[in-house]
Amino acid sequence: MTDPTPGAVLRGAVDLSSLRNRPQPPAVGASGQDGVPAADGAGAASVPSLVIDVTDASFPQVLELSRTVPVVVDLWAEWCGPCKQLSPILEKVVTELGGRVVLAKVDVDANPQLAQAFRAQSIPMVVALVAGQPVPMFTGAVPEQQVRDVFAQLLQLAAQNGVTGTVDAGSEESADASDEAPAEPALPPLHAEAFDAIESGDYARAITAYEKALAENPRDADARAGLGQVRLLDRVQGLDLQAVRDAAAAAPRDREAQFAAADLDLSGGHVDDAFSRLLDLFSITPADERRPVRERLLELFGLVGDADPRVLTARGRLASLLF
Template sequence: MTDISAAALRGAVDLSSLRGRAAQPASATAEAASAAPGAGGVVDVTDASFGEILELSRSVPVVVDLWAEWCEPCKTLSPIIEKVAREQQGRVVLAKVDVDANPQIAQAFRAQSIPLVVALIGGQPVPMFTGAVPEPQVREVFAKLLEVAAQNGVTGSVPVEGADGAADAAEPEEPAEAPLPPLHAEAYEAIEAGDYARAITAYQRALAENPRDEDAKAGLGQVRLLDRVQGLDLQQVRAEAAAAPRDVEAQFRVADLDLAGGHVEDAFGRLLDLFAEVEDDQKAPVRERLVELFELIGAADPRVVTARTRLASLLF
C-alpha cells in the first residue's frame, strides 16, 4: 500500500505558485467558479482554479487525480477513484485534472507519468498512487487518508446531492483558518517576490524559535534549492559537470537542477556515484548534500529509502 502517514505531510512539492490563485476575486475568471465541488464532492479543476482547491484542503481532504484522454491506465483507475470518492459523502473532495490542458498543475506535482493521484491535506501534498491499482487498494488508501486528515485537524465536509438531486441540508464545516505564523508569512512573501535570501533568513529564524517546526524545515530546504538553481543554465551546467566528473560543486549544480525538475533518482544517483569516487576529505560535503536532499523529498519516499541504503553501504 502507498505510505500515507502524518510524517509524509512535507513541503517537498512546491505548490506556492498555485496558492496565490485562491486570492483572486470571484469575478476574476469564469474558470475559478468551477472549483466549487459538485455532486458527490467531484470537481474538474484548471490551472486558474486550483488555488481555491488548495485552500479548501485546509478544511476538507482533497484527492487530486491527474489524467489525460490518451492515458489507457487512467481509464481504468479514474472511475474507481471517483466511485470511492463519492462514497465518502462529502468527507473527501475529488479534484480531476486534465494534465494536457493544465500544464502548471502537472508541473507543480512533478507528474512524470500518469495516472498520478495525490492527496492534499492542509495545503500539503501526500502521494497516493502512481499507475492503475485495484479497487480494494484504493479503498484502503482512502481510509488511511481520512485517518491522517483527522490527525491533522482536517475533518470538514462539503454538501453532497441526494437521490432527488438536492443538496443535503447540512452546511459544510468551515473552521476558521489559522493565519500563518509571522515568520512563515514573511518567507512566503519573500518567495513570491523572488527574494530567496530573505525567505531563508525568515525560515532560519522560525527554526531558531522552534527547532521542531517541520513546516519551516521543509520550507527552508525548498527555498535553499530554489536559491541555488536560480539563473543556472542547464546545458552549461551539464557540460561543466561532464568535463569535471570529480568536481564536487559542478556535480552539486546538476543534482540540484535534476531534483528541481523532478528527476529525483538521477540527482541521488549522481551524488552517490560522486561519493564513491571522491577522496576521503571530500566525502563529508557530498554526504551532507545528500542528507539535505533526502529531507527535502521525505524519509518515507521509496527513492529516499533506496538511496539511503546505498549510502549506508558506501559508508561501511
C-alpha cells in the same frame, strides 16, 4: 499545441486506455469519489471546486468530464520546488476563466499509474484533456503570461472539437458548509514572512525567515521543510540546464558542478538521477572531503521524504559507502 486535433497531437505518444477502461468509483452526491465529478452530458457539470485532486482510481471520471469542459492536468510532487511555483499560477488562471476549464492535480508519487500513463519524465508537467484525448501543454515552471497564452490556445482547440461547456463550482449546500467551517489558523509571523518573500521571488529573505524560525524552535518541522525547498529554489534560479549538464559531464569530481546538476535533476523530477550523481561523487571523493557531499544528500533526502522508496534505496547505498 500546434495541431488543432487532439487525437493527432499525441497519437501513439500517450496511452490512457488502461485508465479509461477501469471500473469507475461510484458517484457520491453531485461529485464522484475524491471530489471528481461526472459530466451530465448536456454542456454543463457540477464540481466541488475548479481545482480538484485526482487519483489513479478517479481518473476515468476526469476523462468523462473532459467531454464537457477542457481539463488541465497538473502532474506535481510535494518535494518539487518548481511545482510550488507553477501551481498557484495555474489555479489563478483557471479561477479567472470562471468554469470554462477545470484543473486536475495529480500527485505523481501517490499515483504512479497516471505518472506512467502520461510519461512524466520530469515535473511539473501540464497536459490537457479534450474530449477524452490528451493534449501536451508544457513542462517546467513557466511565466504567468505564457500560461495564459497556452490556455487561450487550449480553449480555441477545445472549441474546434466541440468542447465548449462550463462547470458550476460547488453547490449552495457546499457553500453553506464552507461558510460554517472554522477559519484556518494564522501562520506564525516568520512563516508568513517567508511565504510573502517566496511569492515576491526574494528567496534570500525567505531563507533568513525560516532560519530564524528554526533558531527559535529547532523542532519546527514546517520551517525545516520550507527552508530546504526555498534553498533549492534559490540555487536553481537562473541556471542554464545545458550549461550545467555540460560542466558536470566535463568534471565528474567537481563538487559544485555536480551539486548544481543534482539540484536541477531533483527540481525537474529526476530524483534517482540526482541521488545517483551525488552518490557517485561521494564514492570518488577522499574520505576527509566527503562531509559536504553527505550533507547535500541528506538535504535532498529531506526534500523528497524519508519514507520515499527512492530515498530508502539511496540511503542504503550511502551506508554501504560509509562502511
